[in-house]
Amino acid sequence: MHTGDAGLPPILVVDDNHDNAEIIRQYLEIRGYPITVAHNGDEALAVYETVRPAVVLLDVMMPGRDGWEVCRIMKQHPTLGKNVRIIMVTALDAWDDKREALQLGADDYVEKPFDLPTLAKTVQRNLAQMRAAS
Amino acid sequence: MSESILLTDTDVAAVRDAVALLDGWRLEPRALPELGAALGEQGVRALLVTTSDPSLLRSSIELAHARGVPTVVGCADETARRRAVELKAEEWFQLPGTPKEISDRIWSAVARGAGLGSAMAERVDRVEYEQMLYDSLTGLPTLPVAIERSRQLFKERGELVVLYFSFVRYSKIEEIYGWEKLDSVLETTASAVRDFLDDDDLGASRVMVSFTNDDDFIFFHVPASGVAAATDGEITEMTTRLQRHVGAKIEEAHGEDIAALFDIYVGRAHLYYNPKIRLERLIYRGIREAANASRSLEQRERARRVADLRTSLRDRMVYVDYHPIVVASTREIFGYEALARGQMRTLRSPEVMFDVAAEADLIWELSRLCRARALEGMDTRLAPGQLLFLNVDPHDFTDPAFNEKEVTDPSRVVIEITERTAIKDYPKFRERLKAFRNLGYRFAVDDAGSGYAGLGSIANLEPDFIKLDISLINAIDTNFIKQNLVQTMVRFADDHNAMVIAEGVERAEEFKTVQELGVHLVQGFFLHRPQSATAPAPSPVRVASA
Numbered sequence: 188m189h190t191g192d193a194g195l196p197p198i199l200v201v202d203d204n205h206d207n208a209e210i211i212r213q214y215l216e217i218r219g220y221p222i223t224v225a226h227n228g229d230e231a232l233a234v235y236e237t238v239r240p241a242v243v244l245l246d247v248m249m250p251g252r253d254g255w256e257v258c259r260i261m262k263q264h265p266t267l268g269k270n271v272r273i274i275m276v277t278a279l280d281a282w283d284d285k286r287e288a289l290q291l292g293a294d295d296y297v298e299k300p301f302d303l304p305t306l307a308k309t310v311q312r313n314l315a316q317m318r319a320a321s
Numbered sequence: 322m323s324e325s326i327l328l329t330d331t332d333v334a335a336v337r338d339a340v341a342l343l344d345g346w347r348l349e350p351r352a353l354p355e356l357g358a359a360l361g362e363q364g365v366r367a368l369l370v371t372t373s374d375p376s377l378l379r380s381s382i383e384l385a386h387a388r389g390v391p392t393v394v395g396c397a398d399e400t401a402r403r404r405a406v407e408l409k410a411e412e413w414f415q416l417p418g419t420p421k422e423i424s425d426r427i428w429s430a431v432a433r434g435a436g437l438g439s440a441m442a443e444r445v446d447r448v449e450y451e452q453m454l455y456d457s458l459t460g461l462p463t464l465p466v467a468i469e470r471s472r473q474l475f476k477e478r479g480e481l482v483v484l485y486f487s488f489v490r491y492s493k494i495e496e497i498y499g500w501e502k503l504d505s506v507l508e509t510t511a512s513a514v515r516d517f518l519d520d521d522d523l524g525a526s527r528v529m530v531s532f533t534n535d536d537d538f539i540f541f542h543v544p545a546s547g548v549a550a551a552t553d554g555e556i557t558e559m560t561t562r563l564q565r566h567v568g569a570k571i572e573e574a575h576g577e578d579i580a581a582l583f584d585i586y587v588g589r590a591h592l593y594y595n596p597k598i599r600l601e602r603l604i605y606r607g608i609r610e611a612a613n614a615s616r617s618l619e620q621r622e623r624a625r626r627v628a629d630l631r632t633s634l635r636d637r638m639v640y641v642d643y644h645p646i647v648v649a650s651t652r653e654i655f656g657y658e659a660l661a662r663g664q665m666r667t668l669r670s671p672e673v674m675f676d677v678a679a680e681a682d683l684i685w686e687l688s689r690l691c692r693a694r695a696l697e698g699m700d701t702r703l704a705p706g707q708l709l710f711l712n713v714d715p716h717d718f719t720d721p722a723f724n725e726k727e728v729t730d731p732s733r734v735v736i737e738i739t740e741r742t743a744i745k746d747y748p749k750f751r752e753r754l755k756a757f758r759n760l761g762y763r764f765a766v767d768d769a770g771s772g773y774a775g776l777g778s779i780a781n782l783e784p785d786f787i788k789l790d791i792s793l794i795n796a797i798d799t800n801f802i803k804q805n806l807v808q809t810m811v812r813f814a815d816d817h818n819a820m821v822i823a824e825g826v827e828r829a830e831e832f833k834t835v836q837e838l839g840v841h842l843v844q845g846f847f848l849h850r851p852q853s854a855t856a857p858a859p860s861p862v863r864v865a866s867a
Contacts, residue, residue, distance in 0.1 A: 204402070205412075205413065205414075206415075229445045232445045232448045232449070233445050233448075235448060236448065251409075260448065260449060263457045264448065264451070264457065265451060265455055265457050265460065268457055279802075282770075282776060282806070282809070285802050285805065285806055286770075286806075288802055289800070289802055289803065289806075290500065293802060294799070294800055294801060294802070295800075295801035295802060296801075296802060309801075312801070313801070316798075316799050319799075320799060
């Protein structure tokens with residue numbers, strides 16, 4: 188698999204739960220992805236231009252700026268917006284939740300609670316999609 | 322070296338041991354009420370609080386932040402954690418916590434307190450503001466930026482021409498095809514405008530472009546020094562060329578249907594610099610004047626179109642394109658959707674035609690003509706067994722002339738009802754549907770999933786076919802949320818004995834994806850273009866004379 192591949196694109200993990208963020212970080216780091224963690228929306232936006240993530244794993248329920256708002260702002264970024272895949276981490280069970288997610292520019296979602304292999308698979312399919320597009 | 326002090330409201334062993342792990346740190350336990358005062362003491366580098374009292378927690382964190390001291394919160398439960406995050410504590414940990422973890426948290430809080438804070442707020446603000454200055458789609462500066470840039474030139478040259486480009490019915494594109502389509506049409510528009518300006522000399526003068534974040538563009542044309550401002554004639558001529566250029570580019574990139582949908586109207590205002598009046602105000606007034614001019618042009622054009630429509634109705638100047646609907650697995654033609662179009666160039670697009678009809682209260686009459694035309698082709702255009710999909714507006718059911726006896730073979734007709742139009746009187750509407758159904762007509766819900774309503778409103782109509790909204794199909798191969806939605810719809814249809822139709826399939830990847838998702842029927846340019854026996858030549862975009 189991708190393990191140890193130095194060319195893997197950076198991923199930004201945004202979760203206000205430090206433990207969750209840490210678990211995701213470790214799991215993905217072992218698979219070779221460079222990971223940056225942010226614990227709230229502002230932090231995520233502050234590091235966005237520095238990290239230039241290919242994929243953002245974005246928790247929806249965060250105090251302050253929630254995941255939806257962060258998603259919208261990231262997708263509207265003049266240069267980075269078109270080159271980022273945003274995966275919302277939330278239970279989107281209702282139809283209108285998903286429509287809303289589409290409207291804000293989200294590309295995919297992982298249902299909470301998730302298991303790590305599912306999460307990794309979701310990241311992979313979005314990266315594959317991105318490669319196919321470029 | 323001076324000692325670093327961790328101020329805290331607790332004296333538990335884990336925290337003591339944590340501080341012992343930190344080189345050069347000392348623990349300073351205090352009772353909560355005294356913490357505030359102690360924060361100002363020499364050497365305090367961090368605060369660690371474990372109180373579960375929300376107001377005490379709030380006040381101590383606020384005091385600490387006011388003094389620039391980062392805070393770590395020991396949280397007893399999930400609620401406490403939420404609270405800590407909400408109060409923007411730099412770090413938190415779950416009580417009781419191990420000494421190692423607590424010391425790590427203290428370190429990270431100190432690091433974050435130093436590295437972030439105001440610097441972080443600045444960066445966040447920048448990311449937020451940047452997108453307000455330039456439109457992310459088109460890369461064009463927004464109005465405040467454009468005004469700022471033209472300020473000096475305007476003063477120097479003494480005059481400025483504002484051109485207001487109103488793109489009518491762009492909102493319709495969004496309504497029908499979804500925001501992603503409109504975004505990409507706007508992108509095409511902006512780039513067409515840009516390369517037009519690069520090529521255009523316009524008396525070697527400077528032209529600024531701005532984008533209002535809606536569907537209109539504003540140009541500032543400042544005549545170059547030593548060159549006279551463009552005359553009205555020159556500007557009219559330029560806008561005509563620009564309109565053609567943009568229209569051609571849009572047709573090239575997005576097809577005739579979209580190009581036929583919109584119009585461009587250009588209004589103009591000529592401003593002269595006046596030191597007595599604030600420049601911004603002058604420019605804003607000019608913009609308003611130019612916008613009004615474009616609107617009055619639009620009004621005049623509308624009146625002309627109503628006249629065109631009346632002529633079309635009288636002379637039955639509507640023809641029908643038949644757009645094949647195929648079986649996803651075999652690509653066999655299953656039926657045709659009848660798409661009515663105006664023969665007059667100004668009324669090509671059905672949306673435009675019905676818009677004009679709505680204005681002139683001619684909806685029923687136009688619907689009758691379109692239906693009659695569609696049914697006329699049934700025997701000549703359709704092979705036996707193929708179905709005709711007929712668009713019917715819920716309004717049409719109130720038309721006394723529209724009745725279930727209109728068709729000789731109802732079992733070959735599928736009536737498409739759009740989910741977009743609100744149905745007011747549900748029980749009555751269902752009653753009408755039943756009368757049609759009893760004679761063998763079938764029903765399709767058009768644009769399913771376009772609203773937020775979801776599956777419930779669709780179930781109410783008990784459709785035989787569910788036609789997915791185009792916005793769900795557009796780029797479905799790259800968006801996994803869309804795939805999930807379509808999958809849900811297919812499952813729903815299977816449960817309700819209905820078939821799902823994906824329309825607007827334009828690319829091989831989209832076709833493959835909807836096939837894989839189990840969609841039953843497919844319609845779109847990727848497979849077939851609408852077929853027409855008597856289509857007039859494709860119309861260029863309409864040119865408004867200024």
